[in-house]
Amino acid sequence: MKLFYSPGACSLGIHVILEEIGAPFEAVRTMIREGANRTPEYLAMNPKGKVPLLLRDTGRPLTELPAIAVYLARIAPQAHLLPDDPELAADVMEIVEYIAATVHMQGFTRWARPGNFAPDEALHPAVQARGLEIFQDGLAWLEARLGGRDFAVGDRFSIADASMVFIEFWAAERAKLTLPPHLAGHFARMKARPAVQRAFATEGLAL
Numbered sequence: 001m002k003l004f005y006s007p008g009a010c011s012l013g014i015h016v017i018l019e020e021i022g023a024p025f026e027a028v029r030t031m032i033r034e035g036a037n038r039t040p041e042y043l044a045m046n047p048k049g050k051v052p053l054l055l056r057d058t059g060r061p062l063t064e065l066p067a068i069a070v071y072l073a074r075i076a077p078q079a080h081l082l083p084d085d086p087e088l089a090a091d092v093m094e095i096v097e098y099i100a101a102t103v104h105m106q107g108f109t110r111w112a113r114p115g116n117f118a119p120d121e122a123l124h125p126a127v128q129a130r131g132l133e134i135f136q137d138g139l140a141w142l143e144a145r146l147g148g149r150d151f152a153v154g155d156r157f158s159i160a161d162a163s164m165v166f167i168e169f170w171a172a173e174r175a176k177l178t179l180p181p182h183l184a185g186h187f188a189r190m191k192a193r194p195a196v197q198r199a200f201a202t203e204g205l206a207l
């Protein structure tokens, strides 16, 4: 398998999952800043021009973080990254989808890429302010949901925890926010995991 990632982008969540399951994969650096996600070769694989992109062993591309996360969890059942219990699996997906669809796309992207939402630069401060509000609402929901527990759902690491890693990273390192206490503890526990450390090291991110 090949993972196309940009350092510190949402692809970090998939990178962590790949390291957790321990399957052989190649991490292909695709710098968004340099437009590597917009070359004809890349667009031929992913016309959306986004990371993460997973090229399966069959050569078929797969996009969208929740879909890739579920795929990886299903092909590596021994890693137990998506619970068998439908109640717990639904709880995991509720978190993964909320992160992907709302906290990321509605919140963080508005703050980081206001031009995607309003071509008029005069509107960018307002777009960014609203994005930050949505992002912070997301952090508050995740904080309450996590409570004093070690993992997002149940008593073991899942694709929900991997998804929380890149949100916590963005909050602490990109937006320079102070993480609320439960998320701060979760982020620290995640960063102590060898798989997370390998993903950060490959992407050149400081722990």
Ligand SMILES: N[C@@H](CCC(=O)N[C@@H](CS)C(=O)NCC(=O)O)C(=O)O
Binding pocket: 009, 010, 011, 032, 037, 049, 050, 051, 052, 063, 064, 065, 066, 100
């Ligand atoms: N809905 C997609 C969103 C992917 C996405 O927006 N990725 C960002 C990086 S975090 C990206 O590739 N941006 C490049 C661009 O918009 O040019 C998913 O969940 O995988």
